[in-house]
Amino acid sequence: xxxxxxxxxxxxxxxxxxxxxxxxxxxxxxxxxxxxxxxxxxxxxxxxxxxxxxxxxxxxxxxxxxxxxxxxxxxxxxxxxxxxxxxxxxxxxxxxxxxxxxxxxxxxxxxxxxxxxxxxxxxxxxxxxxxxxxxxxxxxxxxxxxxxxxxxxxxxxxxxxxxxxxxxxxxxxxxxxxxxxxxxxxxxxxxxxx
Amino acid sequence: xxxxxxxxxxxxxxxxxxxxxxxxxxxxxxxxxxxxxxxxxxxxxxxxxxxxxxxxxxxxxxxxxxxxxxxxxxxxxxxxxxxxxxxxxxxxxxxxxxxx
Numbered sequence: 001x002x003x004x005x006x007x008x009x010x011x012x013x014x015x016x017x018x019x020x021x022x023x024x025x026x027x028x029x030x031x032x033x034x035x036x037x038x039x040x041x042x043x044x045x046x047x048x049x050x051x052x053x054x055x056x057x058x059x060x061x062x063x064x065x066x067x068x069x070x071x072x073x074x075x076x077x078x079x080x081x082x083x084x085x086x087x088x089x090x091x092x093x094x095x096x097x098x099x100x101x102x103x104x105x106x107x108x109x110x111x112x113x114x115x116x117x118x119x120x121x122x123x124x125x126x127x128x129x130x131x132x133x134x135x136x137x138x139x140x141x142x143x144x145x146x147x148x149x150x151x152x153x154x155x156x157x158x159x160x161x162x163x164x165x166x167x168x169x170x171x172x173x174x175x176x177x178x179x180x181x182x183x184x185x186x187x188x189x190x191x192x193x194x
Numbered sequence: 195x196x197x198x199x200x201x202x203x204x205x206x207x208x209x210x211x212x213x214x215x216x217x218x219x220x221x222x223x224x225x226x227x228x229x230x231x232x233x234x235x236x237x238x239x240x241x242x243x244x245x246x247x248x249x250x251x252x253x254x255x256x257x258x259x260x261x262x263x264x265x266x267x268x269x270x271x272x273x274x275x276x277x278x279x280x281x282x283x284x285x286x287x288x289x290x291x292x293x294x
Contacts, residue, residue: 013196017204024208024231028215033223040227043208047234050201054245056253059237066260071230071267078271079223082278093218094287101217109210116202130248145253152250153257164261171265178272181279 013053020046031092033079037072044068055131058146201242209235222277222284226270233263 004011019042026039044067051060094101134143134151153161208231215228237256244252277289 010196013200017200020204021207021211024211027224027227027231028211028219033221033227036224036227040230043231043234047238050204050238051241053196054201054241056241056244056256059241059253059256062257062260063237066264067230067234071264074267074271075223075227078274082223082274082284092220094220098218102214104217105210105214108213109206112206113203116199116206131245131250131253148250149253149257153254157251157254160258164258168261168265171268175268175272178269178276 009053013050016046016049016053020050034076037075037079040075041068041072044072055145057144058149198242198246201238205235205238205242208238220285220287222270222274222286222289225286226267226274229266229270230263233259233266 023039023041023043023046027036027043030036030039044063048060048063048068051057051063129142132142132145132148133140134147136151212228212231212235215231216225219225219228237259240252240256240259244250244256274284278284281289281291283289
């Protein structure tokens with residue numbers, strides 16, 4: 001019991017990390033896209049928990065709202081919309097390159113892991129209060145993570161913020177163009193007579 | 195003591211899983227889900243180093259990454275709808291109109 005109490009943070013991290021990895025494995029192995037989507041949802045929520053552990057509370061809320069709430073619903077909507085045929089088990093993966101792809105993934109992992117282990121990452125983290133501090137002309141004040149992120153986003157990173165809004169506009173127009181029915185038919189050569 | 199190394203290692207595992215998923219899956223929808231896995235791995239890395247260095251820039255960059263992920267999901271799912279209308283399939287290796 002003392003061991004549990006003394007190492008609660010580490011045990012909690014390992015459980016959450018194992019669940020996140022299990023969700024990731026589910027995404028790439030489940031045959032049914034709906035099951036894969038639910039596994040992905042598990043990974044999203046676990047990553048949100050890890051964000052909270054790293055004192056990024058605002059990001060955790062955004063992760064749940066945007067990913068689990070928005071993007072995941074969009075995925076499920078499209079899965080239900082396109083009526084995916086039930087694929088046979090041997091059709092889930094690209095047959096020829098699957099072993100090579102797994103080898104490539106494992107090799108990349110080994111390379112970066114070697115980099116992490118060989119590189120020097122000094123122990124000790126910065127104080128969590130830094131992530132909650134709002135620095136204005138009047139001086140620094142510890143308020144909360146959301147206020148701090150908002151201050152930095154709307155002052156130091158205002159130009160990237162505006163550029164991202166243009167990106168969203170472009171993506172919205174692109175999605176509408178792709179989704180138009182007559183555009184798809186015209187490209188198919190079936191023609192739109194009227 | 196859980197430090198930045200643990201988070202970077204977990205992010206690495208998630209990234210490799212997403213990479214393998216992008217390369218081996220035939221279903222377009224699942225490939226896009228694997229791309230979301232890649233985005234999440236990168237975000238985890240950014241947040242870990244934001245805490246490690248005590249700098250909010252990592253969190254702001256993670257917000258931008260989430261925005262790009264949302265844009266990518268909208269475009270990708272629009273592509274899926276267009277592909278289903280055009281070829282009546284979501285399997286990527288059957289989308290080979292340029293080859294015929």
